[in-house]
Amino acid sequence: MRLLLLACLRAQTGNATTAGRIQDHLEAVGHICSLKDASGYENPSEIANLISAEKFEAALAIHLYKGGRLLQGSRIPFGIIFGGTDINEDIKHEEKHRVMGAVLEEARFAVAFTEKMKELAAAEWPDARSKIYIQTQGIMTTPSATFNWxxxxxxxxxxxxxxxxxxxxxxxxxxxxxxxxxxxxxxxxxxxxxxxxxxxxxxxxxxxxxxxxxxxxxxxxxxxxxxxxxxxxxxxxxxxxxxxxxxxxxxxxxxxxxxxxxxxxxxxxxxxxxxxxxxxxxxxxxxxxxxxxxxxxxxxxxxxxxxxx
Structure with a gap:
């Protein structure tokens, strides 16, 4: 599949690292996975144009609000990966809460890193409980042999x-x-x-x-x-x-x-x-x-x- 992966991609941040790792996972089995910086787009119509131009067949987004809101009304199926900001911060704002609920309703699945994160989300959006999966972050460290303090x-x-x-x-x-x-x-x-x-x-x-x-x-x-x-x-x-x-x-x-x-x-x-x-x-x-x-x-x-x- 041709996959779109939306995330905030500032270099050397956790979001960018996680997105790169997921991209690698998916490309390892033959998918074409294109990373796009969610902060570079203003609204769903811009992403709709991108999807049409690059013929994406499906999409993933990290963060329900920052990334997921851009996929609202999308003509392709998509999945969502919760970020800490979703549950810890954005959920407190009425409009963001509404948007995140709408995104969850449209998503085929959502990924939470912990059981606690899933339970907090399910308490806010009970109908989404069955589509929230728990998958912790996978770790592989690669220390440089030439680093010098x-x-x-x-x-x-x-x-x-x-x-x-x-x-x-x-x-x-x-x-x-x-x-x-x-x-x-x-x-x-x-x-x-x-x-x-x-x-x-x-x-x-x-x-x-x-x-x-x-x-x-x-x-x-x-x-x-x-x-x-x-x-x-x-x-x-x-x-x-x-x-x-x-x-x-x-x-x-x-x-x-x-x-x-x-x-x-x-x-x-x-x-x-x-x-x-x-x-x-x-x-x-x-x-x-x-x-x-x-x-x-x-x-x-x-x-x-x-x-x-």
């Missing part, structure tokens, strides 16, 4: 109290105002470094050289960064929110904190207790291998897309 930290200021400890924040500047606020605070925080996005294999190599990975997000669907750290044998400290708690069992496969004070206390515990670190790393690796298989994700999407024929 020195090019990033050679001019770094040492942390005042713990000279050997650095906090590295890596990622694209998505929100200009928030980025400005972060930049301003980082300049006043010795030992904290803000880096732009880097290729995924370099990022994996950087993570592998770190003592721990921190996820302080206040809203998550399923964090691939957490899962990648687990796969790379690196402990995770994450804010205790539903999306993170769905994949981390506290003091077993990672550490969950609720405030800065608890983060500091848990960090010190991890630093001072090698047995806790070994336990978390071992159990997290086993968890990812069992529940976030890249091969299982591939098979699931290859089977789901058959519903679009």
């Amino acid at each position: 020195k090019r990033f930290l050679q001019n770094a200021e040492w942390h005042r109290r713990e000279p050997h400890m650095h906090l590295i924040i890596i990622g694209p500047a998505v929100d200009p105002q928030f980025t400005s606020e972060v930049n301003e605070k980082v300049t006043r925080a010795p030992g904290v470094h803000l880096l732009q996005e880097i290729p995924q294999d370099d990022l994996h190599a950087a993570v592998k050289r770190c003592f721990a990975v921190v996820n302080s997000s206040i809203s998550e669907g399923m964090s691939a960064a957490i899962l990648e750290a687990m796969d790379l044998d690196v402990p995770v400290l994450a804010r205790n929110i539903p999306g993170n708690a769905a994949i981390i069992q506290h003091k077993d496969t990672g550490l969950l904190f609720t405030n800065p004070q608890e983060f500091v206390q848990l960090s010190k515990s991890l630093m001072n207790d090698p047995s806790l670190e070994r336990k978390i790393v071992t159990k997290a690796k086993a968890y990812v291998k069992k529940h976030h298989s890249w091969e299982c994700e591939r098979e699931a999407y290859q089977n789901l897309v058959l519903k679009l024929q």
Whole structure:
């Protein structure tokens, strides 16, 4: 089939990474899957013209609102993949809620990353429960063998109290105002470094050289960064929110904190207790291998897309 895959495709973001992985899964069995950036289109009529011009036979979209709204009224069958923003944020807005419900009604199927995400969606749109499938994100890490921290930290200021400890924040500047606020605070925080996005294999190599990975997000669907750290044998400290708690069992496969004070206390515990670190790393690796298989994700999407024929 000729498939259209709509997603927000800013480089080195979770959406783009997930979309690329799904594209690879589908093309592996002979489909032609074309990625298009949902942020480049204003309304369904533009996508209808695209479908007609490129003769797409079916479509997928990541995010009910950001991507799915563009497929409303489409003349081709489509499926939807929930994003964390759908359930955590967009659902609170009346118009977005209405649009997402309409998209779910039209979709042949929808994919939720967790049972919790499915239940929250089903509570809002009960008629859609039977078409929502659960498929966790599949993880495959590929650390670069040539990555070198020195090019990033050679001019770094040492942390005042713990000279050997650095906090590295890596990622694209998505929100200009928030980025400005972060930049301003980082300049006043010795030992904290803000880096732009880097290729995924370099990022994996950087993570592998770190003592721990921190996820302080206040809203998550399923964090691939957490899962990648687990796969790379690196402990995770994450804010205790539903999306993170769905994949981390506290003091077993990672550490969950609720405030800065608890983060500091848990960090010190991890630093001072090698047995806790070994336990978390071992159990997290086993968890990812069992529940976030890249091969299982591939098979699931290859089977789901058959519903679009």
